[in-house]
Amino acid sequence: MASCPPQTAGARRFWAALVAGLCWPALAYGQTLDALGWDSMSKEIRTKTNATEAVVTFSVTNLSQARVEIRTIQASCGCTVAKMPAQPWILEPGRQGVVEARTDLRGKSGILNKYLAVDSSAGYQVLHFKIDIPETAAADPKLDGRERNRVAALADRQAVFRGDCARCHAMPAQAQEGEGLYREVCAICHEAPKRASMVPDLCGIKGLRNRSYWQKWITRGKVGSLMPAFGRAEGGPLSPEQITSLEDYLLQRFAPPGLPTPSSPKR
Numbered sequence: 586m587a588s589c590p591p592q593t594a595g596a597r598r599f600w601a602a603l604v605a606g607l608c609w610p611a612l613a614y615g616q617t618l619d620a621l622g623w624d625s626m627s628k629e630i631r632t633k634t635n636a637t638e639a640v641v642t643f644s645v646t647n648l649s650q651a652r653v654e655i656r657t658i659q660a661s662c663g664c665t666v667a668k669m670p671a672q673p674w675i676l677e678p679g680r681q682g683v684v685e686a687r688t689d690l691r692g693k694s695g696i697l698n699k700y701l702a703v704d705s706s707a708g709y710q711v712l713h714f715k716i717d718i719p720e721t722a723a724a725d726p727k728l729d730g731r732e733r734n735r736v737a738a739l740a741d742r743q744a745v746f747r748g749d750c751a752r753c754h755a756m757p758a759q760a761q762e763g764e765g766l767y768r769e770v771c772a773i774c775h776e777a778p779k780r781a782s783m784v785p786d787l788c789g790i791k792g793l794r795n796r797s798y799w800q801k802w803i804t805r806g807k808v809g810s811l812m813p814a815f816g817r818a819e820g821g822p823l824s825p826e827q828i829t830s831l832e833d834y835l836l837q838r839f840a841p842p843g844l845p846t847p848s849s850p851k852r
C-alpha cells in the first residue's frame with residue numbers, strides 16, 4: 586500500500602470542510618464583511634473633457650450562505666447619488682447585483698475622491714472611487730487661441746496682465762496716459778470689431794458716468810466677469826496717475842449727450 590495516496594475528491598472535500606470549520610467562528614463573528622464580495626472596493630476613472638457626469642459601477646456578490654440585506658448606500662457628498670436595484674436590497678446566497686454611482690461634475694476639476702458607505706446586514710463597508718477630470722478648456726487644443734484666452738480670463742480675470750497675455754494687454758500701457766492709454770488697454774477689448782459679445786460698447790452705456798463711475802470700473806473692474814481690475818491694489822498695471830488721466834479722457838469722450846463737457850472732446 587502506497588504510504589502517500591494521491592488526494593482523492595473525498596480527501597479534498599475533507600480538507601475543505603476542515604478549513605471551513607476552522608474559519609467558521611471568524612465568519613460567524615460579526616457577520617464577516619467577506620459575505621459581500623465586490624469586484625473592487627476602490628476604482629479609478631478618467632472622464633472626457635467637459636463631461637458633466639461620471640458614472641461608476643460596483644458589482645457585488647453574496648459569497649455567504651445567508652441572505653444579505655443591503656439597507657442603504659450613502660455617498661460622501663451631495664453631488665453623488667448611488668443607485669441600488671431595490672431598497673432594501675435582498676441578496677440571496679450566491680446572487681450578484683450592481684450599484685451605480687453618478688457624480689455631477691459641473692464646476693468640478695482635477696482629482697475627486699468619493700466614498701460610498703454600504704450598510705448591510707453583513708456589516709458596514711466603504712467603497713472608494715477616484716475621478717480624474719482632465720484639464721478642461723485651458724489646455725484643450727481644439728479651442729482656438731481667442732477662446733482659450735477667454736477661458737483663461739473667465740477662470741481669472743486678472744490673467745490678462747500676466748505671462749504672454751501681458752504682451753498685448755498690459756505692456757502697451759507703459760508710459761502711456763489719457764487717450765493713448767485708452768487705445769492700448771481699453772479699446773483693445775471695448776472697440777475691437779471682433780470682440781466677444783460680453784464686452785459692452787462703452788458708447789451704449791446708460792446712466793451716470795461721473796468720475797467715480799470710471800474710477801470704480803478701471804480700478805476694480807468686475808468680479809466674475811472678463812473686466813479686469815487695472816488698479817495696482819488688485820494686481821493691475823496702472824498707476825494712480827495713469828488712472829486719473831484715463832478718467833479725464835473718458836469723462837470727455839463718453840460724456841452723456843447734451844451735457845457740456847469741460848473742454849472740447851476729440852471725437
Ligand code: HEC
Nearest residue numbers: 734735737738744745749750753773774777779780781811
Ligand atoms: C497678440 C495680442 C494678444 C495677446 C497675446 C492676448 N490678447 Fe486678449 N485680446 C487681444 C485682442 C486684439 C482682443 C480683442 C478681440 C479680438 O480682436 O480678438 C482681445 C480680447 C480679449 C478678451 C475679451 C474677450 C474677447 O474675446 O473679445 C479677453 C478676455 C482677453 N483678450 C484675454 C486674454 C488672455 C487671458 C490672454 C493670455 C492668455 C490674452 N488675452 C492674450 C489681443 C491679445
Ligand code: HEC
Nearest residue numbers: 745770771774783784785790802803807810811812813815
Ligand atoms: C479683457 C477685456 C477688457 C479690457 C481690457 C477692458 N474691459 Fe471693460 N469690460 C469688459 C467686459 C467683459 C465688461 C462687462 C462686464 C460685465 O459683465 O458687466 C466690461 C465692462 C466695462 C464697463 C462697464 C460698462 C457698463 O455696463 O456700465 C466699463 C465702464 C469698462 N468696462 C471700462 C473699461 C476701461 C476704462 C478699460 C481700460 C482701462 C477697460 N474697460 C478694459 C472687458 C474689458
